[in-house]
Amino acid sequence: MATISDVARLAGVSTTTISRYLNGGRVRAELAIADAIEELRFRPSPAARSLKLGVTHSIGVVVPDIANPFFAAVVKGAETVARSREYSVFLYNTEESADREEEVLAALADRVDGIILAPATEPADVSPVLRRAQPRVVFLDRELAKTDAFDSVLVDNAGGARQAARHLLELGHERIGLISGPLDTTPGRGRHEGFVDEMARAGVELKPDTIQIGDFRQEGGYQCALRLLALKQPPTAIFAANNLMSIGALRALHAMRIRVPSDVSFMGFDDLDLAEILDPPLTVIDRPMEEQGALAMRLLLARIDEPNGAAPQRIVLETRLRIRMSTAPPRVLGRSSRTPKPRKQRKENHP
Amino acid sequence: MATISDVARLAGVSTTTISRYLNGGRVRAELAIADAIEELRFRPSPAARSLKLGVTHSIGVVVPDIANPFFAAVVKGAETVARSREYSVFLYNTEESADREEEVLAALADRVDGIILAPATEPADVSPVLRRAQPRVVFLDRELAKTDAFDSVLVDNAGGARQAARHLLELGHERIGLISGPLDTTPGRGRHEGFVDEMARAGVELKPDTIQIGDFRQEGGYQCALRLLALKQPPTAIFAANNLMSIGALRALHAMRIRVPSDVSFMGFDDLDLAEILDPPLTVIDRPMEEQGALAMRLLLARIDEPNGAAPQRIVLETRLRIRMSTAPPRVLGRSSRTPKPRKQRKENHP
DNA sequence: GCCTTGTGTGGTACCGATTGCTGAAATCGA
């Protein structure tokens, strides 16, 4: 590769001048320099620049599982914004492991100008790496309980879960199965609490065994659904707290030859590509996914531009209930103490 | 951040010694140095190292669309291998645009030690950036027609399409709709040719209007399917050449209230997460996705370790026919000149 | 015509690591 000195020699000026030219300063020999750069196909070395300037022009994006369509969408949104600002994206996959995450963060800290982090779990305390976070950090989808010192872009997990609960309640369900995510994650806990709370508010009690704690993965969803179906009094409706567990649960329902929604209603958190053409089309809580990634990246870049800007922000995106065909009033059962009449179903997102 | 000089001062030795310690050389004051490093939380600056060594320990991965589950899986596989070797991954999304790809490659070339590239299209010629590819390049899923100077990890597109054609033929279909990908891409052309060829070999002629060229995206699949269904003599079976177009086509079938497989059989290239629980479960041509990414990364790292190793390799992975429920013998139609008897269906992957 | 101001340039130190070379200390043999 040609260096700046090569260019300087060829153009008959000093490296200072080349540097100024490159950085938009006024310079006499513009043409000669442009020609020399062209001829040598010169591109300034990012390493050298980075060493001198202490800035890398790259952002680390750390997600638990890039194969999860949600995170894939997030990364896509983030990458698009980054490139529009000429930043590059380092992608790290932590496989939902806190240990791996810690390693990754340590290795990342001095390679990037900022980090978008979707933590695998909520650690007891802020990782020391993050604490002396010379690079800026934005939390995505999941946040740290212990601190509000960081920006974050979240989704209204509790609200979304409430929408789900309300929808199911309005259809007349009372025995509802909940497939939760890990309670030590923001979305896991938020959705859990929102759902349980809304049920309680409606005076419906969730029995402990109708709440199954999964792991946000397919297999977990599968197992949880199986357990719910094995109950003496299986639920008439099931809500799964994320996309992967929805898939797993649907697999289980499918395997057990349970018909949806006539045998049991089903809905999940996060839309699926195929949700509309499933049989039946899936009712879900949806949210803007690419936007969430894009927003996080914009927030981070703003923070980098203006380190002492506003106080840390906590952006919470709204969810949206998409009613399709997988939810319906429960079958009237002899066992039921009273026959629930489906209440009128609301259509708004946030009544 | 602490620098190597800080450590040297604290440990009471020179930077040379620290450097040697870091790089595994024999050193007297091991303990003192280890302590100093620990105390200062010293980590060598990647920028400085990179400048001096001319090596970045990072790999660029360039894909057309990270939100496509196939590429998400590929990236996952690649990232896992990379991290096991302590390499970082730069992710770039080209949005299926050749221009963007060119930009990305130019910007990438001197930031990374190697590139895994899934080209958006097959350019007329090898990009100059790649030609003087100081960083090594491995082509993934798609290759450049004009040259065999690069390593590549492909899938047996033609073979997979042949399996699909054979499967459909064996079921007795003769009027088969093909939803192809762009013919200027490796998988687009390969699958097209494989399918058409196998049909020809069986003496079945594909009429031009039963071949629709899509764009590997959902919307394209949707439109193509619609056109096929609008034919005076619509096909009795449809094969879509990738996952996204399958989804689009299924949407179209769904919208038109066509029943699968009783009205028309359907199958696609690439498995889907939900394929098994669709109604009906989808028959597909499957292939190892994460492995493809992992393999590409391994090949690339090997090439970096041993620049003058073996001649460029062209690895072709096998596909596998997964017969589920979306394909069945065609309904016997009055119009048909002869009544096709379903031939016996084979089960092997590669007869 | 002299002095001030402004513009553009080049020399050079520096960012933080690595490494060839030289020299000193440690180890070994007798």
Next chain:
DNA sequence: TCGATTTCAGCAATCGGTACCACACAAGGC
């Protein structure tokens, strides 16, 4: 205990840029 040989440490140059500083030269004010 002394010299020969092997280890190990340090100096300083270097990678490729950037930017402080000093300075040459032109233009402008009086």
